[in-house]
Amino acid sequence: MSLPRIAVDAMGGDEGVRVMVEGAALARRRHDRFKFLLVGDETRIKAALDNHPNLRGASEILHSTDVISGEDKPSQALRRAKTTSMGMAVNAVKAGDAGAAVSGGNTGALMAISKLALRTMPGIDRPALAALLPTLGDNDVVMLDLGANTECDARNLIQFAIMGSAYSRVVTGRDSPRVRLLNIGTEDMKGTDELRDAATILRKAAADLSMSFDGFTEADKVCRGDVDVVVTDGFSGNIALKAIEGTARFVGDLLRRSFSSSLRSKFGFLVSRPATELLKHHLDPNNHNGAVFLGLNGIVVKSHGSANAVGVANAVHVTARLLEENVTERITADLARVGEESLKMKRAPASAATTGDAA
Known part of the structure; x- marks a missing residue:
């Protein structure tokens, strides 16, 4: 059975076509069953492919010279989604021409385009930005949300925990990832009402979700190696990520x-x-590159704008693993196990969800 191909925004990232193509070529050595859709300036892409015959034979080029800059606002990016390399890569996923998209471009623009084109999965109110961080243990830690939603209610945090746990099972191989909510202390009475409510429900549902949940963790414990998934709102998550x-x-x-x-x-x-x-x-950071927009009807991975070829290859590797392991189907199955009754609580106002920049 052939795997869906990966759309690469070849114009995204600080170094543009050369590094994006080289990174895709490195990744294909590890995932030689995948084919690629390279989106960007056809002349430049063909020139870069001359140095990578292994990728050239497995790629198709979708021409675009329009690029979203780092200064473009999400609203500006949305208006040009049909002509820019980033927008065309995401729309290829929407059309079924690719199974996933990778871009090193503007994070806020990528989130806005992806959310509008792909929409959120049934049972998910908002997508979340998740990334892998190094730890002192044998495992990387999945952390989300890292900037997509500045304010979250308990329902959002529970959904983030479900998505993060499914992602962690793919990248760490653990059958029951250790999940914690980021808080100002580990005691049950600490934190906001939203955090405490989310913790109460997750404790009851953890056995049905193939996760180990035991309350809270603090920011100084994130990279110790004793937790697999750290869940928080995008405001706190973005600050914690940049502090790390x-x-x-x-x-x-x-x-x-x-x-x-x-x-x-x-x-x-x-x-x-x-x-x-x-x-x-x-x-x-190149060795841990590849943040994922979880909760969409399709896979979109954000490569760090300053990533080198190894970093881009790691972002493509993450993308390939998510496709190989059917992470979207895993999330859907876990949501079904929890059931809507467990998540019936007041939602945060729609205005509280804002697109941030975790780059």
Whole structure:
């Protein structure tokens, strides 16, 4: 049985066509059953494919020279969805010409276009942006929402937990991922009414959802390795993500400054180089690239705009895994197990859902 092809917005990302095509070529070595739809300037794409014959034979080009910039507002992007490389890649998923789309372009624009074109799945009120973060354990941690919805009610958080758990089962291989809600403390009485209500329902439903739920976690525990899925609203999630990324850069910069401060420090660097290289690899965002818009009727993956070819390849790898493991069907099955009765609670106002930027 042939797998659906992956649409790649070849014009997205800081480096554009060269890096997006190289990343897709790297990913195809790992997923050689997939074919690709490369969307962008045909002349530039063909030139880039000359260096990657393995991808050239498995690709079709959809021509577009119109590109959504990082400064374009979501409303502007929506008006040009039919002509831009990003919009055409997502619309290929809507039309059934591709099973998933990957873009390194403007996050807010990608979310707006994807939500309008694909709509949310039955039983999901709002899509969420989920990403993998490195930990001290053997597993990466799935964190969502990272910026798509600034305010969420308990119903939204429960849906995020269901989607995040299904995604985690794909990427970690755990039958029962450890799920926690991000809070200011781990005690049951801590946090907002929304968090406490969501925790109460998730404790009752966890056994039916193939997840291990035990309440709350704090921001300093996110990357310890003792949790597989961290659930929060997009406002808190985006702040936490950027704080984690900023701390990683701070540690890296501090190490570089320390090792270059004196001759003795430089000698110490040579001695400890294997350890520092391992640290660098672990903290490199390219090795954890690929944020997913969960909850849509189709798969859309956001690659970091500054990702190199390895980073793009990882984003395509995430996309391929989601298609191979039928993550959308898993989410649908889990929602059915919970049942609508368990989720009958007041929804947050529609105006509270805003498209953010987690890039």
